[in-house]
Amino acid sequence: MTIRHVAVGSTRRPKLNAVKEAAAAIAPLFGEDTVLDVTGHEVESGVSHTPISREELMRGARQRAEALQARLPAEPTLADFFVGLEGGLDVLIEQNTRRVFLESWAYVSDGTVGHFGCSGSIELPEALADEVLSGTELSVAIDRFAGAVGIRDGQGAWGVLSRNLISRQESFRRAVEAAFAPFFNARMYRPASAAGGS
Numbered sequence: 001m002t003i004r005h006v007a008v009g010s011t012r013r014p015k016l017n018a019v020k021e022a023a024a025a026i027a028p029l030f031g032e033d034t035v036l037d038v039t040g041h042e043v044e045s046g047v048s049h050t051p052i053s054r055e056e057l058m059r060g061a062r063q064r065a066e067a068l069q070a071r072l073p074a075e076p077t078l079a080d081f082f083v084g085l086e087g088g089l090d091v092l093i094e095q096n097t098r099r100v101f102l103e104s105w106a107y108v109s110d111g112t113v114g115h116f117g118c119s120g121s122i123e124l125p126e127a128l129a130d131e132v133l134s135g136t137e138l139s140v141a142i143d144r145f146a147g148a149v150g151i152r153d154g155q156g157a158w159g160v161l162s163r164n165l166i167s168r169q170e171s172f173r174r175a176v177e178a179a180f181a182p183f184f185n186a187r188m189y190r191p192a193s194a195a196g197g198s
Contacts, residue, residue, distance in 0.1 A: 002034045007072055007079035009064030011040040013153055015085045018172035026177060029184035036081075043067040043084075050138040051088030054103070058116055060086035061107035069111055081183070082109045085172055087156075089132065090121065100129035102138075102157055104168070106175035110183065117178025119171035122161050 004027075008019045016038065023036035030036075044067060047060035064084030072078045084107045091100050101121035107114055124132070131141045139152040146160045156168020182189040 002031060004030065004034060004036050004080040005078060006036050006038045006081045006083060007068050008038060008040045009043040009045075009068045009082070009084045011042050014156060014167070014169040015172055016040045018085070018169045019083055019176050021169070021173045022176035022180065026180050026184050041068055041071065043071065045084075045086055047086070047088075050132055051086060052091055052133060054090045054105075057086050057088050057090065057103060057105045058107070060084070060088070061105045061116065062114065065107045065109045065114060069109060080110065081180075082111065082114075083107070083176065083179075085175070087168070087172070088138070089124070089129070091129075091133070098129075100124045100133070102161070104158075104171040104175045106172065106179040108176070108179040108183065113182075115179050115182045117175045117181070119173075119175040119178075122158060122166070124157075124161070 006019060006023055008016055010016060020038045023038050027034045027036045043064050045060035046063040047056050051057045051060055061084040064086065065082040068079070068082040085104070087102070087104045089100055090103050091098065101123055103121050104119040106117045128141060128145050132138050138157060142151050142157040142160055143149055151157065151160060152168065155164055158171045159167045
């Protein structure tokens, strides 16, 4: 059995469970006897509590992974992969109308190179978007919006908005799987010259 260690820049249950689910699904793609062992570590993202652009989301995910790498020496017994996760908003104008989307981003690094993955998007209702863009943290706003408490540690805003068709955990799992793709499917991501192309 080959054990590879995955360090995650969060100890929040939905994020950690998302990485564990992704790890169980992709471990065999590294080799039949591979196990991905996942541990969570609390690190700062270096971005605002609710990022409001795709660039800020990506920066937050990357900075979490880099903070982990700085904290944990690049020894296989501590971490083979460093994972940063960031959720927040992407704001854009479409046909003169502001559209605000909730997205979950992941950044996975092996200590040398890193790659991003995104879960997709779900549009926020205008009232919720207004509150968050006015400075209210998404976790506070969604609790108020849904009339519940602690939503981010459960179904998340994703669950509230999709009537639990898509949970926060599932959105992060998809982002992690996508960010890991260049590692477990390395043959497809090699430069053409390395892959024998012209």
